[in-house]
Amino acid sequence: MKNKFDIGDIVTLKSHPLAYQEDGEIDAYVNQIPPFMCVKEIHIEKKKQIFSSEMPSAKIADNIKYLCVYFNQHRMIFEEGYVYQDTIVLLSDVTFHNEQKELKEGHKKLVEETLDYKNSSYEFGKRIFFKTYKLEKRKKFRSAGQDSNSTTKTILTHTSPAFILNGFKLNNQKSIYNAKNGELQRKCSEELFKVLWYNAFQEKFSEEYLPKEFFTDDKRIYKPLKKIDSISKRRGIDQKKD
Known part of the structure; x- marks a missing residue:
């Protein structure tokens, strides 16, 4: 049996609303949404x-498991846990959605954009981001008590801050x-x-060693998709003028 996911891949539990709801719109209690995680091991x-000794046809485990990491925005620390291969899905299998066509296309671009991020190179004092940063910020939740045509609102969950590089070592x-x-x-x-x-929870500075595959310094991660698109178009116009 071969592993489907690699170090640094962004995954989430199959129970994540964006992984199974038909239109990808989140209609769940905000504190019950599982995080996007990066594979550590x-x-x-x-x-x-693999199968139960009491009922041979009942699968109870998997040959492959992953140690995954996410950012706990309440405790302001990284958390990790083991999950079996059959319990998680890749970011590419997740659907972002919005009723407006323009934003709907933007959400699709966000997944593509995130998958395109390059790992950050090491430079002491450089600002970098956990690769799930923009994904967690851009999630949309249906307003409580409204129907499927209701407006949505953004609620930040599992959102990480910007980080500063201040150390390197071999694992x-x-x-x-x-x-x-x-x-x-x-x-x-x-x-x-x-x-x-x-x-902010402990009111102090925190530090931790984590795989380099978790982080990016790609400027797109902290800029709106529309702004990036407009900048790209503008550059194209300027180049034609030259």
Whole structure:
């Protein structure tokens, strides 16, 4: 069995409204929306019990699990947890939606834009962003008590701040391969960035080492899609004039 996801991939639980609701519009209690997460580690366990001993047809586990990380905006820290491969979906399988055609196209572009982000290079003191930053900011929630044609509102959940690069190290946690057949057993990031941010919950600065694949310095992540599009069009016009 092969892993479907890689280090740094953005995933979420299959229970996320944007992963299963027909039109992609969020109609759920805001505090019950699972976060978008980045894959930190991949674990493949061949000898694990997959099916129940009490009911052989009942699957209770998976050979492949992932250690995933998200930002807890209430505690202002990164949280992590293991999830099985069959319980999560890639960002590319998520649908952003809005009733207005122009914004609907913008939401589609947001997924494409996010998947196009390059990993940040290391530079001490540089501002960078967790790759889920814009996704969490752009989610739309249906107004409570309204029908399907109601307006939507944006509510920030799992939104991370900007981070400052202030450290680098090689990962002591190494990838592991089977000595006999060379098959992957555990995959980890090779390089870690130490990031600094202000923790408003604890009223202090926080730091943590995390995979470099989690972060981007792409300017598009903190600019509106419309603004980016207008800038690109303007540049095209200026180039034609030249």
